Amino acid sequence: MATGMLHTHYLMVVLFTLIYLIKTILLLSDRDELLEKFKKKTKIAEMVVSFGFLATGIFLMTQLPAINMYHIIKISLVFLSIPLAVVGFKNKNKVLASFSFFLIVASFSLAYKAKEAKAGKKSMAMTGKELFEEKCSLCHGNDGKLGLSGAKDLSLTALNHEGIVGIITNGKNAMTSYKSTLSVEQIEAVSSYIETDLKGK
Ligand code: HEC
Structure with a gap:
């Protein structure tokens, strides 16, 4: 219409x-x-x-x-x-x-x-949730619990904000670095999403 x-x-x-x-x-x-x-x-x-x-x-x-x-x-x-x-x-x-x-x-x-x-x-609004579902859920799943190719269960993560930002920025083992594919703001957004919507859920 x-x-x-x-x-x-x-x-x-x-x-x-x-x-x-x-x-x-x-x-x-x-x-x-x-x-x-x-x-x-x-x-x-x-x-x-x-x-x-x-x-x-x-x-x-x-x-x-x-x-x-x-x-x-x-x-x-x-x-x-x-x-x-x-x-x-x-x-x-x-x-x-x-x-x-x-x-x-x-x-x-x-x-x-x-x-x-x-x-x-x-x-800009394609932050947090949407970014996570597009880039991360492949290994982590939409709820963060999938654990494909050794991905950590994000609902159980003990990392604080800096720790999460650090892993996304620099990568770790099977997880690649997102330094060149995501902007600092996008990494912030996706980290906040993990903390508020996945961690402890
Ligand atoms: C190719 C699969 C894959 C993709 C895609 C992926 N990850 Fe991971 N992720 C992993 C693996 C594997 C680990 C465990 C690394 C280790 O500690 O050995 C991990 C660990 C993490 C951790 C640390 C959890 C902890 O408690 O130690 C965070 C946070 C994380 N990923 C966030 C993300 C975010 C955000 C994205 C998307 C931008 C993403 N990951 C995309 C595989 C992936």
């Missing part, structure tokens, strides 16, 4: 921007007659697209788990650009119209940034 909505939103955004871009170009190049014709021809399409663009955007907003700074700036830019565009095109004010177009484009790059920030958070 949400992905279908997202695709509809993207489509609306593209159409909206395209209409907007053509209008801005016509205004900037003093093709007033053509601009009027284009405006008339696309009037209904523009209404539908603008409505679809805002409606899908608002719906998607309500689906967000958390609204971050990028979302707020993005929405503010979109809402700021609309009156600017209306006034700009009405008065044939090139500066206002171009500025409004610029705001729309800027809001897209923010949308992209917001997505990136989300993706970054997700990979």
Whole structure:
């Protein structure tokens, strides 16, 4: 449902921007007659697209788990650009119209940034549990008790935090070193996971 909505939103955004871009170009190049014709021809399409663009955007907003700074700036830019565009095109004010177009484009790059920030958070969140299950459960098992190829039962480990970090970082016997495959933060995360969720369980 949400992905279908997202695709509809993207489509609306593209159409909206395209209409907007053509209008801005016509205004900037003093093709007033053509601009009027284009405006008339696309009037209904523009209404539908603008409505679809805002409606899908608002719906998607309500689906967000958390609204971050990028979302707020993005929405503010979109809402700021609309009156600017209306006034700009009405008065044939090139500066206002171009500025409004610029705001729309800027809001897209923010949308992209917001997505990136989300993706970054997700990979940071791939900490502890997920890392353990991906890299370590092969020998230790999801519960730490598997003991394959001589792996120690992690629920029984007597090691403290430094000891666990040390073994993961440097390896021991059949267990390889994770120095080059995991970052210091990831080793910290997976160690904390062992201590809080596996040790003594
Ligand atoms: C190839 C199998 C294998 C994989 C994969 C593996 N280990 Fe181990 N692990 C071992 C073996 C074998 C030992 C026992 C080493 C020894 O003391 O001889 C061990 C020991 C440990 C210990 C020390 C336990 C103790 O009480 O002495 C910790 C902590 C540990 N592993 C964590 C991890 C973590 C975290 C990962 C994933 C990042 C991981 N291991 C991946 C095989 C593995």
